[in-house]
Amino acid sequence: MLFIKVKDYSIHVKCIKIIFLLSCITPTVCSKSFIFEAEDSHTVGSLNIGNNDLGGVSRSEASGRKAVHMYQGHYLEYTFCVHRETNVKISNIRFSNDGPHDEYLVEIDGNIVGEYKTGTQTGTGNAWNNYHSSGLVGTGVILAAGNHKIKLLVAVSDQWGAEVDFILVDVDDQKLDELGFHCDMFCFDDITFKKVKKLDSVPGSRFDQKSFRSSCSEEANVKVAVYNDFATLFRLTASNPKYKTFSNNRLPNYSGCNVGRPTLNFSNIAVDPYEQSISTNKFKIDFAGSPNYVIMAVTFFQPKLSLTRDPNEHRVGSVLTIKFKDEGAPFDLDISYLGESRRYISFDRLKVDPKNKTIHTWKIPDHSWSLTQENIVRLGFSSSQAVNTFIESITLKKRETVHNKTVLYQDNKYIIEGTDIDSGYMEEHTMATKSKYTKEVYNNLDLIQVYAKLPWSSGFSQVFSLYHDGTASLLPITPHGLDWIPFGTTVVIGPNNASDPRPTSPIKNVELDPINMIFEVEFVHGDRASLSVDAMDFETVLTVKYGEIKHNRKIYPLMTVLSTWISDGYSLTDQISVNGDTPRKIMGNWKTLYGTSAMFYRKCISSYHTMSPDLRLEVIDADELVI
Incomplete structure (x- = not known):
């Protein structure tokens, strides 16, 4: 924790204790380094880390300003995980000593992998705040994928004990992150989507990777452009994630974001x-x-702006x-x-x-x-x-923003709402929505939302949203026992420039057919599409039928899939599988994929928007047409 002193107060600036560094031994062999702070140990033998006399001590020169004081027989112990067979080594122990030498033993899974003897330090009590680095301790050990334990034991110490600041562990796996290393992530390798209907009668799509790295979970950094030179019929299906969990984390997190507005x-x-x-x-x-x-x-x-999914946060x-x-x-x-x-x-x-x-x-x-x-x-x-x-x-x-909602239609199966969003994104463009039957017109709408009747109660569940910039989101009906689940991966419908920081296909007019749940969309640039929504018990389907397309299909994708990946275990999607083939990591080293069907899903339980749905995008033929 960093303290900035001003008169009689302190500003606490968040300090991430668990960090990783990237070091390359050769151009092809790289490792990541993870820090175990001494005070974060599961145990220090019989010591109480919270008691300064029996373990935890405050030191101005220690990382995080804390260290652990130990005596012979005491130890620090930690659990960590690796996701594949890999080499692990102890690259540093940061320690201090005030007196004769001490000796440390390092064990991994009960086996001694290294030992280190400190030098003699004399400072009549002042040397405890003078920290030293051991460098590499022992040799590396090859570990299988799974959970492991590391123990740092004080094998020999004098009457004044020994003190440790942190342990640095190197893992030869560039893809391993903090969540994975500290076992805060659980993945299912058996989640697949192999049963895919392959149609020779429809033209395949080209899926181009346009994604970029980001630390902001509210930013759509996953972008996959969907090109098709001939197809006019597409189906999007949202279903509950295949992994099993009772968590429903759903709140936004702006900790890694910059919305451009001072706070x-x-x-x-x-x-x-x-x-x-x-x-x-x-x-x-x-x-x-x-x-x-x-x-x-x-x-x-002013750092680089994060383009979040929210209204124009930076303009508020x-x-x-x-x-x-x-x-x-x-x-x-x-x-x-x-x-x-x-x-x-x-x-x-x-x-x-x-x-x-x-x-x-x-x-x-x-x-x-x-x-x-x-x-x-x-x-x-x-x-x-x-x-x-x-x-x-x-x-x-x-300031507080205001969303003005209007009920556009309601019956015993669906509710359709229109919303005028205060300081909405692209606020110069709004949708004019007209009812096919009543001819009533609703101007200046930024968002249309559809709610479906729950089969087991009198309540309704949101299943579809369409923003005026062409972004559409789908949700399956909220599972029994939950009050609501969050949206996840979205799709920009209509020709767009996928290379834009935030791709859009702004909508000019929408004609609403509430009886058949069809939205006839006219885009600002003259393109047209019909959208049909069908909410079923376990999935929601959106059928898209393109009419007139004025843009060059080879240059402009008909759709762009938008999602978020910060790390495995903290994402809206971490895999893509085309035509049911071998899945690829969504941020993996791929550029272009071809097929009639693509599945965007997660193998790893996500602590961010845990129950947001998986999404399938397919080209379909006229026999499967809903509209």
Whole structure:
């Protein structure tokens, strides 16, 4: 944990304890290094890691500022996993000593694989904070795929004991990640989709890999463009994942994302012109001025934007809230910000009396923040005497967005809703939706959603959504015992540019036939398609029939599949299988696949959107036509 000290408070900046490094011995033999922090051990013999006298100790020079103090016979033990037969070795033990030498033994699965003898260190107690590296301990050992245990034993120590910061383990498997190494992932190698109907009567599709790496789970970094020179009929089928689990993780996670909109959340700041600057990789706070006029400027650094599935997050305005401690003399407060306009925009001067009112709020409009340059919020504190105030907390968060919903149709089987999304993506384009039978028109819709009646209750389950940018999502009916499940892999329907950061095929008009659950779609560029939705007990089917296609099919895909893969065990899809053939990793080293059917699914139980569905995309012939 990293502490940045400002007067009497600390900002805690998240520090990932378990990291991996990539090191290559030769161009073809690479290994990944994983760290076991000493304080994360399952056990240290009879020690209590939480007790400074019996194990865990605080050390300013230790990784994470913690280490473990042990005596002869005590040990650290960890469980880890490898996914294939591979070489594993102990590349480093980071330790400290204050006294005669100590001796360590390293065991893997009960077998001694290495030993290390420390040198003598004398510091009359001060040498414990002086850490050393052992380098490679012993030789590597070949391990089979599965679970394994590693133990670091203090074989010999003096009366003052021994101390360990961390153990570094090298694994000769570039594809292994933290979740897999720490056994937080479970995969089913027997999940296959071999029973595929192969039709000689339909033209096959070309599936082109357009994916990229990302750390943002809300970004569709998996992109597979689907080209077909002749076909007009396609079927998309969403079904529950084949792996067995009772988990239903479904909340969004923005921890690895940058939405382009500044955010702040910290506390306990003394307003002082002579205070030192505070810097992180996301923002910097500078103090300047004089005792009578203090300037506090917060500069936000702009990393690469994450294109999330949400509405235009980066365009949404912000709310700045400051809470002062209820003490000190009144003062004047000037607040301004620098954003997209590249000029400072100021709010009216505010007279603040902390003893009377402590919380104040300012609203920053939509489209204020720059996506390419630094953004700055500047606070100016002035008084006829020295400014003496203390900020208990300061936050900058996005404003609340509003979704205006309208029921377009409802009967005893389906409900169809239309939504106008506040600050929606591509907000310059919206759909006009017209009922085929009532002729009623609904303008400015960003989203159409279909809900199907649950077979076992009076409730309804969302099964289909269509955004105005052409993105369609499918869900099977929510399984019995669950209240709802999350969407997963989506498809951009209609000719699009798959090389765009966020492919789109904007929709102009939709004619709704609610009796037959058909959506006649006219795209902005003149292309047309009919979409038919059929929600069954265990899967939902969307049949797509293209009408007029004005785009060049060889250049523009008819569809682009969008999904997310951060790692196996944290994805919306981790495999693709075409025509039921041998599956390939979705982010694997493949460029183009050919076939009439493609299955997007997961072999590994995902901790992200666990119950989001598998998706099959097929070319079909007229005999299978639903529309």
